[in-house]
Amino acid sequence: MTMQDPISDLLTRMRNAQMAGHTEVAVPNSSIKRSILKVLEDEGFINSWSATDDMKSQLNIELRYHNGVPVIEEIQRVSRPGLRIYKESREIPAVRGGLGIAVVSTNKGVMTDKKARAQGVGGEVLCTVF
Numbered sequence: 001m002t003m004q005d006p007i008s009d010l011l012t013r014m015r016n017a018q019m020a021g022h023t024e025v026a027v028p029n030s031s032i033k034r035s036i037l038k039v040l041e042d043e044g045f046i047n048s049w050s051a052t053d054d055m056k057s058q059l060n061i062e063l064r065y066h067n068g069v070p071v072i073e074e075i076q077r078v079s080r081p082g083l084r085i086y087k088e089s090r091e092i093p094a095v096r097g098g099l100g101i102a103v104v105s106t107n108k109g110v111m112t113d114k115k116a117r118a119q120g121v122g123g124e125v126l127c128t129v130f
Contacts, residue, residue, distance in 0.1 A: 003028075004081060005077070005080060005081050006028070006030055006032070006033065007032060007033070007036065007077065007126060007127065008077045008080065009027070009028075010027050010033050010036065011075050011076070011077055011127055013025050013027050014027075014046075014061065014063065014072065014075060015072075015075055017063060018063055018070040018072060022063065023062060023063055023065070024060060024061065024062050024063065025060075025061050025063065026058045026059065026060050026061070027058065027059050027061065028056075028057075028058060028059070029051055029052075029057035029058055029059050032105070032110070033059060034049075034051070034059065035105075035109065035110035036103055036110060036126065036127070037049040037059065037061060038110070039101075039103050039110055039111065039112060040103075040129065043101055043112060043129075044064070044071070045064060045071055045072050045129055046061055046062060046063055046064050046071075046072075047062040047063065047064045048061075048062045049061045049062065072129060072130075073130050074100075074128075074129070074130045075127060075128070075129050075130075076127060076128050077126070077127050078102070078125040078126065078127055078128055079124050079125050079126055084124060085124065085125045086122065086123065086124050086125075087104075087122050087123070087125055088122040089116055089117050089119075089120045089121055089122045090117070091122070092104060092113045092116055092117060092122065092125065093113070093125070093128070094113065095113070095128045095129070095130055096130050098114075099130060100128060100129055100130030101113060101114070101128070101129050101130075102125050102126075102127070102128045102129075103125075103126045103127050103128075103129065104116045104122075104123045104124065104125055104126065105123050105124045105126055106119075106121045106122065106123035107121065107123065108121055110126070113125075
């Protein structure tokens with residue numbers, strides 16, 4: 001069976017691994033997933049990630065915990081294949097009053113909502129993280 005929404009699969013695997021208390025999770029590799037993981041690593045939501053070079057390339061994600069509690073409290077998919085959500089730079093939502101981030105795919109790459117607003121670019125709102 002083919003995967004219809006690989007980004008949603010990434011977020012669900014991370015959410016399930018944290019609920020089970022795992023420190024690492026492996027997901028299938030893709031360029032959009034690497035971009036999202038780079039943003040999450042830069043913002044401190046995950047410790048690190050790496051890609052394997054074997055036939056079935058995978059991304060290994062090291063999840064971050066603080067005093068035994070997952071750093072990612074909530075991670076949700078916003079735009080999906082059946083309903084794409086595009087926003088201009090001034091319309092990109094602030095997640096929980098700016099405490100969380102929205103991951104936005106722009107023509108200048110995948111970035112946080114704050115960087116997109118600062119650069120004045122809009123795009124597809126992929127997910128929100130708090």
